Amino acid sequence: MHDADAAIAAPPPMPATAPPMERRRGRTILFQDAWITGAASVAGPTEGRGPLRDRFDEVAEDHLLGQKSWESAESELLRRAFAHLCEQMGLGHGDFDLLLAGDLLNQTVATAFAARDVDVPFCGLYNACATFAEAMGLAAALCDGGYCRRVAVATSSHHDAAERQYRFPTEFGNQRPPSAQWTATGAGAVAIEAAAGQRAWARIAAFTPGRVMDYGIQDPFNMGAAMAPAAADTLAAHVADLGLHPGDYGAVYTGDLARVGVPVCEDMLRARGTDLCLRDCGVELYDPRHQDVHAGGSGAACCALVCTARILPDLRAGAYHRALLCSTGALHSTTTYQQGESIPAVAHAVTFEAANRG
Amino acid sequence: MHDADAAIAAPPPMPATAPPMERRRGRTILFQDAWITGAASVAGPTEGRGPLRDRFDEVAEDHLLGQKSWESAESELLRRAFAHLCEQMGLGHGDFDLLLAGDLLNQTVATAFAARDVDVPFCGLYNACATFAEAMGLAAALCDGGYCRRVAVATSSHHDAAERQYRFPTEFGNQRPPSAQWTATGAGAVAIEAAAGQRAWARIAAFTPGRVMDYGIQDPFNMGAAMAPAAADTLAAHVADLGLHPGDYGAVYTGDLARVGVPVCEDMLRARGTDLCLRDCGVELYDPRHQDVHAGGSGAACCALVCTARILPDLRAGAYHRALLCSTGALHSTTTYQQGESIPAVAHAVTFEAANRG
Numbered sequence: 001m002h003d004a005d006a007a008i009a010a011p012p013p014m015p016a017t018a019p020p021m022e023r024r025r026g027r028t029i030l031f032q033d034a035w036i037t038g039a040a041s042v043a044g045p046t047e048g049r050g051p052l053r054d055r056f057d058e059v060a061e062d063h064l065l066g067q068k069s070w071e072s073a074e075s076e077l078l079r080r081a082f083a084h085l086c087e088q089m090g091l092g093h094g095d096f097d098l099l100l101a102g103d104l105l106n107q108t109v110a111t112a113f114a115a116r117d118v119d120v121p122f123c124g125l126y127n128a129c130a131t132f133a134e135a136m137g138l139a140a141a142l143c144d145g146g147y148c149r150r151v152a153v154a155t156s157s158h159h160d161a162a163e164r165q166y167r168f169p170t171e172f173g174n175q176r177p178p179s180a181q182w183t184a185t186g187a188g189a190v191a192i193e194a195a196a197g198q199r200a201w202a203r204i205a206a207f208t209p210g211r212v213m214d215y216g217i218q219d220p221f222n223m224g225a226a227m228a229p230a231a232a233d234t235l236a237a238h239v240a241d242l243g244l245h246p247g248d249y250g251a252v253y254t255g256d257l258a259r260v261g262v263p264v265c266e267d268m269l270r271a272r273g274t275d276l277c278l279r280d281c282g283v284e285l286y287d288p289r290h291q292d293v294h295a296g297g298s299g300a301a302c303c304a305l306v307c308t309a310r311i312l313p314d315l316r317a318g319a320y321h322r323a324l325l326c327s328t329g330a331l332h333s334t335t336t337y338q339q340g341e342s343i344p345a346v347a348h349a350v351t352f353e354a355a356n357r358g
Numbered sequence: 359m360h361d362a363d364a365a366i367a368a369p370p371p372m373p374a375t376a377p378p379m380e381r382r383r384g385r386t387i388l389f390q391d392a393w394i395t396g397a398a399s400v401a402g403p404t405e406g407r408g409p410l411r412d413r414f415d416e417v418a419e420d421h422l423l424g425q426k427s428w429e430s431a432e433s434e435l436l437r438r439a440f441a442h443l444c445e446q447m448g449l450g451h452g453d454f455d456l457l458l459a460g461d462l463l464n465q466t467v468a469t470a471f472a473a474r475d476v477d478v479p480f481c482g483l484y485n486a487c488a489t490f491a492e493a494m495g496l497a498a499a500l501c502d503g504g505y506c507r508r509v510a511v512a513t514s515s516h517h518d519a520a521e522r523q524y525r526f527p528t529e530f531g532n533q534r535p536p537s538a539q540w541t542a543t544g545a546g547a548v549a550i551e552a553a554a555g556q557r558a559w560a561r562i563a564a565f566t567p568g569r570v571m572d573y574g575i576q577d578p579f580n581m582g583a584a585m586a587p588a589a590a591d592t593l594a595a596h597v598a599d600l601g602l603h604p605g606d607y608g609a610v611y612t613g614d615l616a617r618v619g620v621p622v623c624e625d626m627l628r629a630r631g632t633d634l635c636l637r638d639c640g641v642e643l644y645d646p647r648h649q650d651v652h653a654g655g656s657g658a659a660c661c662a663l664v665c666t667a668r669i670l671p672d673l674r675a676g677a678y679h680r681a682l683l684c685s686t687g688a689l690h691s692t693t694t695y696q697q698g699e700s701i702p703a704v705a706h707a708v709t710f711e712a713a714n715r716g
Binding site for chain 1: 379385430455456465480485499506523567568571601690693702709
């Protein structure tokens with residue numbers, strides 16, 4: 001006889017003698033068994049001439065990647081990043097239980113059209129340029145908790161697709177103020193899994209999801225200032241919850257506050273008694289001596305590229321033992337801008353630790 | 359002396375004698391300790407004249423809710439739904455560890471601007487009208503795994519804001535074909551937590567995230583047909599993974615396939631050997647005798663309203679023991695439509711069980 005209740009009934013409860021896992025401290029979620037086992041990147045042509053040029057898995061030769069539109073080209077960036085990840089790890093689509101991904105386009109279509117060609121269940125995320133750390137944190141929980149064996153995380157952005165959507169027709173060549181940021185073209189993909197053993201590059205130790213902050217900035221050409229309060233709020237909570245000092249980190253990265261936002265965020269942190277020296281993915285993705293990107297890079301690909309091509313390989317190579325990435329996102333749209341609204345922002349923080357602590 | 363490694367070091371491993379929790383079967387994630395403890399809804403004026411009129415926590419008197427734009431009105435729907443949830447449960451913002459939410463607007467701004475006024479860390483999701491079940495599944499994992507004590511899930515949509523964004527200027531009064539669907543105005547919010555005891559309305563027993571499916575439908579006025587293959591794929595996997603038969607469910611709901619999509623999905627399921635009789639949130643939200651919404655409702659609020667006002671209260675009242683909700687989302691944008699692309703779709707399934715099994 002078919003017993004429906006028995007089919008999905010709960011197993012017996014854990015014996016009372018099992019020590020409880022510490023899974024939460026303050027606003028911060030803690031993980032014991034969430035490991036990064038692969039990371040891949042595809043950079044656009046401009047990003048491919050920057051300081052990380054030799055570290056990307058692929059540099060696109062042009063902005064269309066053989067596609068008919070910039071939007072389709074962005075999907076292709078994501079597809080190729082995931083393909084590089086699979087190739088690097090010797091895995092097929094069926095080896096992933098879930099894809100957590102997002103991008104900046106309306107209805108995150110770059111991701112949706114890439115996910116169509118990826119035979120993996122897909123949960124779409126949107127927190128603008130903070131999506132990458134958001135996805136890492138949620139993936140870590142799903143793996144650490146035993147709900148998924150392996151999760152792929154990916155984000156993308158495309159300079160031309162974002163410019164024409166958010167600002168002006170790209171061909172218009174509008175003059176930009178010095179505080180403006182340059183949306184990065186590229187995509188990054190990461191594999192996260194439990195019980196990774198020797199395959200682990202690094203452990204995801206902790207995740208602090210951020211609150212939405214809005215200090216009234218209305219200028220979409222000054223997103224660094226709009227996002228700095230959210231980054232300061234999340235960073236202060238993250239390091240306080242973990243009981244860590246700035247010196248405990250080999251590197252603390254913000255997502256894309258760039259040259260305007262970084263000092264604002266550092267000032268706000270100091271006012272809260274947290275003295276962090278921030279590196280910024282938007283600053284490190286380009287070379288200011290020969291690449292005029294104004295305040296620095298931005299876009300959901302910005303911190304994905306720097307994390308996959310620099311932070312995670314550095315951790316794997318033993319350059320440092322612990323790194324923090326705080327991805328920052330501006331949550332406006334052209335509609336809210338035209339309606340005179342300010343720019344709310346959010347930031348999510350993840351702490352990575354080297355896998356081999358020798 | 360400050361010991362950074364000790365500060366976030368892993369606790370000792372679980373003793374080998376602890377029985378392993380079953381957390382995954384096929385594509386489906388299983389939960390033992392994820393409970394719904396509250397659900398609230400705010401409906402638009404049209405939805406408030408439909409069959410569920412007496413079941414909503416609030417029916418808005420007009421489409422603007424005192425705001426200056428439809429987009430701001432949609433944010434207000436979300437804010438009010440969350441406020442009703444807090445009031446119903448006697449809780450404040452600080453009693454929630456996380457808000458998982460999304461909507462249909464570009465850059466999900468309705469959610470972002472509502473989240474600005476909610477003092478809860480926020481992770482934004484986007485899977486169009488499938489966002490509600492996606493959020494329920496991820497929230498269940500975060501609670502069941504002990505990463506969050508209580509998570510709020512919320513989605514919204516607004517008819518006028520969606521129409522002018524996706525289709526034609528609302529004032530234009532464009533004629534719509536019979537297969538067109540009516541984007542619902544409203545918002546639903548749900549509280550999910552672990553160890554809920556007597557406060558539980560229902561348990562989230564299982565979650566199957568869906569794959570992106572695209573059968574080449576290009577007509578945004580026929581989203582039911584575009585989404586049916588994704589719903590069939592997820593539903594077939596969900597019930598097969600759980601080992602359940604159609605008769606084991608008191609009700610099986612799709613999100614918003616509406617009158618065109620439901621029979622298509624039922625046919626596709628029968629071809630796979632799964633004979634499910636589907637109820638549909640898009641069908642049940644309106645009264646076809648006096649409300650001409652063509653094929654039925656849609657929008658991220660559609661299944662949120664029916665789930666919070668009907669499915670979960672029915673489970674709580676003992677009307678049936680087990681219900682399945684498969685939210686369905688069309689992942690196109692106006693840009694992809696104008697570029698001649700087809701409409702990819704995704705569907706996520708959650709199974710709810712009554713809390714008191716007598």
